[in-house]
Amino acid sequence: MEVPLLVSDFLDRAVRLYPNKVAIVDGDRRITYRELDERVDRLSHALLDLGIERGDRVCMLSPNSHFYLESFYATAQVGIILVPLNYRLVAADHEYILNHSGVSAVLVDWEYTDVVDEIRERLPDVKHWIVAQDEGEPKEGWTSWNALLEGASADKPTRPAIGENEIVSINYTSGTTSRPKGVMMTHRNSYLNAYNMIVHNSLRHEDVELWTLPMFHCNGWGGVFALTGMAGTHVILRAIDGEDMMRLIADEGVTFACMAPAVLRTILDTEDLDRFDFKTKPRFTVAGAPPPAAFIERLEKELGWDFIQLYGLTETAPLLTISRPDANTEQEDWKRRSRAGVAGIGVDLQVLDDDGKPVPKDGVAIGEICARSNVVFAGYYQQPEQTAEAIHDGYFHTGDLAVWDQNESIHIVDRKKDVIISGGENISSPEIEDCLFQHAAVFECAVIGVPDEKWGETPVALIVTREDATASEDELIEFCRDRMAHFKCPTQIRFVAELPRTATGKLQKYKLREAFWDGDRLVN
């Protein structure tokens, strides 16, 4: 018997089997799975009642909230396509994305109505303006989400016969100088990624997940489906704050969280942890960039919490690889554990050279990470040329450069467009960054290649120092020369106040390079 793999399965199971369990903790609000299901069904009806049809696009612009979780399931079960927006983008970005995707209704958190109102006149396709807020009156020109629910049927809506290869969401990628591209995720992509999120993070029914990760980011790495399928509890976090996170971990018995390295740092920097009565030992899954090994060691040895590193992209739903202690990795091999790790079930991962051949598995040869898997997206929305550039010869080409070892454990060395080529040698900027991070005065750092008459390019390091520390340029260069091959060492150090990052914590090296390059390396 073949039944389509539809993400609605995950909520259906939780509601049928655990109706009275708390699905969501959002501030003072506790929502059971039965209540969540009713709100989801009412929202589906409300959207249909507005004339929104199967295949239409609806966006969600919001920090994490119970509304956000509702929007995924309310759209999916009736075949409406959700466009989750990065709330860190500016109005002009939203204008482009909403018009490009042809969104007909905007669902917007109450704190983000202003940014939409700025561009309201330039959104000809948008017919409906719906604001998510539990308290107070909606701003003029906005329809209350909760009022819509009250006026809608609580019956289970009729579900159309959706195929598993239909699109469930379009997730626009962010953080580049080019226009955002709309990553089309199918039900099947999301479903099989959710299985891998459960399997490789050992998600259990008893898990309580703290939403340190924005739900817009690749549908919370598929966690909105994975955790719901196990009928775990979602603890909403609206904004990153060390105190809030620690309080919620203690009060709600959090057992699991996904995050960018910057969030992990915030957690580790929270002072005076003895104030909190932790009853659980949560496991943290980190992705984005590999965190310094010292972070992992501190998390596991000082707090006794578990660290997992994950690697993937919006285009891969996202889980491609995962790094946990296993037959190939010792528990205390912190450096190795900060790496991307090994492929998930059903992920054929390759590190390929420019001719499309696998590079030697020697931990030295650098190639591009490519993946063939059901988690690979269906294409960029209305951009067939960009799709063909990304998916060809049977593989999705990630643009990330890596080495792999004989056990196919992946270590990312750079973005393809970020690699530094000096005197004909490829230099991995993260390797230099790892080295600089060992210096006590270095708080953050980024290494980029800049034009050099003799070598073509030369590495330059941009450094944010710790508040109470200083270091000279010569001292840091010497520090590197004592520890690395000299051709790899930075030839300049620039001290800066902060580094530009994307919404998900990735360094935006192209912005740093702008000061050094004329244009041809600016594309990102």
Add this chain to the structure above:
Amino acid sequence: MEVPLLVSDFLDRAVRLYPNKVAIVDGDRRITYRELDERVDRLSHALLDLGIERGDRVCMLSPNSHFYLESFYATAQVGIILVPLNYRLVAADHEYILNHSGVSAVLVDWEYTDVVDEIRERLPDVKHWIVAQDEGEPKEGWTSWNALLEGASADKPTRPAIGENEIVSINYTSGTTSRPKGVMMTHRNSYLNAYNMIVHNSLRHEDVELWTLPMFHCNGWGGVFALTGMAGTHVILRAIDGEDMMRLIADEGVTFACMAPAVLRTILDTEDLDRFDFKTKPRFTVAGAPPPAAFIERLEKELGWDFIQLYGLTETAPLLTISRPDANTEQEDWKRRSRAGVAGIGVDLQVLDDDGKPVPKDGVAIGEICARSNVVFAGYYQQPEQTAEAIHDGYFHTGDLAVWDQNESIHIVDRKKDVIISGGENISSPEIEDCLFQHAAVFECAVIGVPDEKWGETPVALIVTREDATASEDELIEFCRDRMAHFKCPTQIRFVAELPRTATGKLQKYKLREAFWDGDRLVN
């Protein structure tokens, strides 16, 4: 990107990522994933070299062994269909199955060549006779498995473009008076069942599984795929023996095992456990019939090991439901935990009345368990009528009768054909059995309906007493009348030396009934 879900994925992942990890412990033999992969590839080539083609059927008749695990992957990757045979069947059963499925090559364990030789002349389709043995010379008329491997290429065989809905195995159901039916399992059935086996049993990379379950039984409940996908270690058990099991659990650090209730009893009956140095606390997943609550309590409270109850059928790959302590069930609610439990991800389970309507979720109303899911088989091999009887109106009809409660937790009350109808009332035989099990003298028992002039049917209990105990018929009937509605109580007790069981530990009540019925209720 859509890539077919093929079970070869599971071994591919383990081999690529963990080549040097021990995949199989089989007696003194330890086989790494790299070695397993090479044996699998050589066997694929050997079968192809013999002229066996994609779509052809090959059987495996063997207790658990490393050969067995090899046979699954060697056939699957080149599209040959495996027919795993129940080694407890007699020669006439094998003759029927081999001819019905049109097997062209028999793979047979050295201890089972005689039973095949008995029928050799009556197997016109079989061209190749291959014997699995690591020591000694093959019997006359048999080709050595290992010699075939030595003569075959160790290269990865060319894999045809197999679709995920193609058949990977035909598993003949056993234990009925009617002819066995061939359950066609697709790659997709097996793949998604394997995910659910991992997810709902929390299988991990570190797991070491003791093969207390015969691999022929529904492909080891899909465990041959699930555990391999996580690159766990398979510890082979050739025959059920309490001493052997305890020694392997201690010596190999076993963390997981699947079994029938009779095997659990053997484990619990092993004496003087202090002899063993257990370093792990394994979890046991039991299916077949719900074990007495006292078994679970003893396992968890005395040994500190974990109990999981699973329910499913060969036709469902098999996982339909699972019972673990969760939001609906207290850890120490032993009775509830022995029940079938709640549906796995992607399993739409219903308890339906004769009109196909769900029965009330009140724990009282009895209906038939029906399932709509990707784990439901593709049909009975060359038996379209029987397939249509089993799968209709969108659901597979299991033939098992159950009640469910408001949380959709399933409690199986009987086989549809085993239910006792007395004076118009349905009587659940397991309810009477549960009651009788509480009596100190009862070691095993089975309750059946027998013809009765007044009531139509009346319950009769067949009892195996404990070696050191006795009880009279009157005493046991009184014992039941003190504890149950009188119409449900057995009106006769028969004391017997043993009860007939299938290879998987299920009572064969039809055999008991034969002594009481003329024929019309003998169909099973």
